[in-house]
Amino acid sequence: PEASDAPTEGVTDAMIAAADGNEWLTYGRDYGEQRFSPLTQISGDNVGQLGLAWFADLDTARGQEATPLMHDGVLYITTAWSKVMAFDAKTGTVKWTYDPEVPRSTLAVACCDAVNRGVALYGDKVYVATLDGDLVALNQSDGSVAWRKQVVPDKDNYTITGAPRVAHGKVFIGSGGAEYKARGFLAAYDWKTGEEAWRFHTVPGNPADGFENDAMKTAADTWKGNWWELGGGGTVWDSITYDPVNNQVLVGTGNAEPWNPGANGRLGSGEAAEGNLYTSSIVAVDADTGAYKWHFQETPEDRWDYDSNAQITLADLTIGGEQKHVVLHAPKNGYFYMFDAATGKFIDAKAWTDMNWSTGIDPATGRPAINPEARYEQTGKPWVNVPGAGGSHSWQAMSFSPATGLVYIPANFAGFPFVAKKDFKPSDIGFQTAIDSAATAMPADENVRAGAMAGTTGALVAWDPVAQKEAWRVPYKGPWNGGTLATAGGLVFQGTATEEFNAYSAADGKKLWSFPTQSGVIAAPMTYAIDGEQYVAVLAGWGGVWDIAPGILSSVSGPPRNISRLLVFKIGGTAKLPDAPKFPKRVLDPPPVTGTEAQIAHGADVYGRYCSVCHGDAAVAGALNPDLRYSATLNSPDAVKAIVIDGALHDNGMVSFKAALSADDAEAVRQYVIKRSNEDKALEKKGGGSS
Numbered sequence: 164p165e166a167s168d169a170p171t172e173g174v175t176d177a178m179i180a181a182a183d184g185n186e187w188l189t190y191g192r193d194y195g196e197q198r199f200s201p202l203t204q205i206s207g208d209n210v211g212q213l214g215l216a217w218f219a220d221l222d223t224a225r226g227q228e229a230t231p232l233m234h235d236g237v238l239y240i241t242t243a244w245s246k247v248m249a250f251d252a253k254t255g256t257v258k259w260t261y262d263p264e265v266p267r268s269t270l271a272v273a274c275c276d277a278v279n280r281g282v283a284l285y286g287d288k289v290y291v292a293t294l295d296g297d298l299v300a301l302n303q304s305d306g307s308v309a310w311r312k313q314v315v316p317d318k319d320n321y322t323i324t325g326a327p328r329v330a331h332g333k334v335f336i337g338s339g340g341a342e343y344k345a346r347g348f349l350a351a352y353d354w355k356t357g358e359e360a361w362r363f364h365t366v367p368g369n370p371a372d373g374f375e376n377d378a379m380k381t382a383a384d385t386w387k388g389n390w391w392e393l394g395g396g397g398t399v400w401d402s403i404t405y406d407p408v409n410n411q412v413l414v415g416t417g418n419a420e421p422w423n424p425g426a427n428g429r430l431g432s433g434e435a436a437e438g439n440l441y442t443s444s445i446v447a448v449d450a451d452t453g454a455y456k457w458h459f460q461e462t463p464e465d466r467w468d469y470d471s472n473a474q475i476t477l478a479d480l481t482i483g484g485e486q487k488h489v490v491l492h493a494p495k496n497g498y499f500y501m502f503d504a505a506t507g508k509f510i511d512a513k514a515w516t517d518m519n520w521s522t523g524i525d526p527a528t529g530r531p532a533i534n535p536e537a538r539y540e541q542t543g544k545p546w547v548n549v550p551g552a553g554g555s556h557s558w559q560a561m562s563f564s565p566a567t568g569l570v571y572i573p574a575n576f577a578g579f580p581f582v583a584k585k586d587f588k589p590s591d592i593g594f595q596t597a598i599d600s601a602a603t604a605m606p607a608d609e610n611v612r613a614g615a616m617a618g619t620t621g622a623l624v625a626w627d628p629v630a631q632k633e634a635w636r637v638p639y640k641g642p643w644n645g646g647t648l649a650t651a652g653g654l655v656f657q658g659t660a661t662e663e664f665n666a667y668s669a670a671d672g673k674k675l676w677s678f679p680t681q682s683g684v685i686a687a688p689m690t691y692a693i694d695g696e697q698y699v700a701v702l703a704g705w706g707g708v709w710d711i712a713p714g715i716l717s718s719v720s721g722p723p724r725n726i727s728r729l730l731v732f733k734i735g736g737t738a739k740l741p742d743a744p745k746f747p748k749r750v751l752d753p754p755p756v757t758g759t760e761a762q763i764a765h766g767a768d769v770y771g772r773y774c775s776v777c778h779g780d781a782a783v784a785g786a787l788n789p790d791l792r793y794s795a796t797l798n799s800p801d802a803v804k805a806i807v808i809d810g811a812l813h814d815n816g817m818v819s820f821k822a823a824l825s826a827d828d829a830e831a832v833r834q835y836v837i838k839r840s841n842e843d844k845a846l847e848k849k850g851g852g853s854s
């Protein structure tokens with residue numbers, strides 16, 4: 164079918180390109196995704212008088228990751244479970260809501276909470292991608308559905324958490340799933356009809372099916388074994404940046420799959436110049452055709468979950484006396500990169516955080532030298548990789564201020580333990596990372612826990628991309644703080660895991676204002692103006708992967724609790740939040756240990772592979788999913804079997820695991836959790852530990 168012309172009414176390409184400061188039309192505000200607002204009404208002089216203008220309670224108590232968009236007086240957000248809400252941006256009156264009714268059982272195939280990062284606006288439409296893998300076009304006027312298309316090849320391995328982007332009559336979207344069995348892609352849809360225009364895969368499929376293009380043929384030379392059987396990964400789960408100067412779309416790609424390359428031999432000897440293209444890379448494709456233009460692999464031979472999905476920013480900078488249109492990128496792996504946007508030519512990279520997986524960068528090629536000890540599947544030894552799998556920087560967007568020349572990065576400082584799983588067999592459900600999580604479970608040992616917590620911190624880092632050096636930093640108690648917003652008023656706004664929303668001086672990081680948010684903030688703020696009055700909006704709602712995966716470490720920053728809200732501020736705002744509800748202190752009260760040693764060891768293994776990715780390491784969960792150490796069902800083998808095998812809680816997101824587990828396995832898990840619960844109870848009595 165003929166492609167529709169780009170819209171000429173409503174939100175147009177020209178409007179997004181002009182990026183009027185009063186509105187916020189696309190995820191990163193402008194095409195370059197700089198998240199820099201030209202608005203100046205709120206500044207260092209008056210930010211102390213910033214107050215709540217209005218707020219809205221959200222009905223999804225999970226991680227809130229969206230950046231709101233504002234057009235024509237209407238503020239659009241998504242919430243967890245991919246719901247969309249439209250508000251009068253001045254008063255907070257709800258105009259409409261849309262619920263795509265994502266099955267709650269989708270949680271079992273979502274690596275990192277039921278999150279969504281926001282909508283796209285184009286013409287008279289609002290676009291949302293749903294956790295269960297659909298792209299939905301809504302009418303801006305009333306939230307009615309114009310069309311809904313399934314984007315993902317199957318709903319058992321793929322999910323979508325990212326925000327769509329738009330340009331040249333098309334809507335761009337990818338997916339997550341590289342911890343399952345997913346083959347990464349970026350797809351483009353006709354904005355009006357929802358017809359798929361093109362699809363670019365980021366990793367090659369089965370050679371027997373023929374390669375879709377030359378880029379796949381080239382990439383296939385960098386893969387060994389039957390890589391396609393597990394998908395390969397390289398998912399496009401967050402960053403998608405349209406570059407109007409070169410009419411191209413830049414995507415960041417996810418980790419190679421499975422994490423442990425020894426499990427399927429995807430790297431062969433494991434020392435290829437470029438291992439497993441185009442994973443952990445930035446890839447540029449033509450916006451009209453999806454044809455490959457260039458790539459740069461930031462983490463060759465990835466085996467550490469080093470997604471390159473962090474937001475891709477474009478900027479025009481003077482480098483060595485020359486004006487250049489460049490890509491700025493701070494992926495999970497701890498290097499800060501700069502590339503020529505037109506060609507992908509490497510300009511510079513610098514380690515901006517502690518790291519042990521790489522010993523340096525080749526200044527000519529940009530290729531990182533890899534520490535042989537970090538090849539844990541080859542050494543056969545446990546390896547604590549730094550930065551950890553959460554990344555020194557992840558999807559929490561950074562901002563760039565042309566006024567200060569600085570990039571403001573939400574930084575995580577942590578390690579992640581890797582032990583290669585022996586005799587790994589793929590299964591029909593759950594993570595396929597081939598890591599032995601049982602071997603690295605956090606023991607009930609005060610000193611080990613205190614050490615792990617002390618080594619887990621965060622910061623707001625202001626980085627000078629031209630000088631490639633740090634300008635200043637604000638240290639935080641823990642990681643997983645919110646994305647950032649920079650303004651021409653000389654401010655940087657950021658929410659924190661410690662339940663604050665802060666304003667800093669963009670020049671030197673001095674804290675100028677703070678608001679208690681009652682829940683951790685992980686989303687990025689945005690700003691807009693109506694009738695000459697400037698507003699700043701941010702979503703509060705603790706969650707995402709950090710709450711789910713690292714168990715006890717999710718409590719490093721503060722009380723991990725979720726109170727989900729949209730908060731909107733203006734100078735002199737007087738709205739007040741109700742007092743935060745009290746979260747009762749729970750008491751560990753497990754039955755006595757009756758399992759045999761062998762049964763408990765087996766339970767640990769099953770727990771590590773199938774349960775820990777949602778319920779936390781060593782049965783210590785965060786705020787969102789039940790902490791099984793406290794579960795009343797520990798008293799009942801039948802209840803555990805009903806849930807784990809028969810799927811009694813399927814509609815809450817706890818699906819049946821009978822595709823992989825037997826009733827005996829479920830009982831072994833029960834015995835393992837009983838043991839962990841008793842150990843932690845003993846630790847609590849001693850006055851140590853944390854829960």
Ligand SMILES: O=C(O)c1cc(C(=O)O)c2c(n1)C(=O)C(=O)c1cc(C(=O)O)[nH]c1-2
Binds near residue numbers: 341470708
């Ligand atoms: O490889 C993938 O496909 C994939 C997808 C996602 C996602 O869709 O959210 C995350 C990750 N990986 C990931 O590694 C990660 O640390 C992560 C954090 C989050 C989050 O929203 O908090 N998502 C994801």
Ligand SMILES: [Ca+2]
Binds near residue numbers: 342417418468
């Ligand atoms: Ca990943």
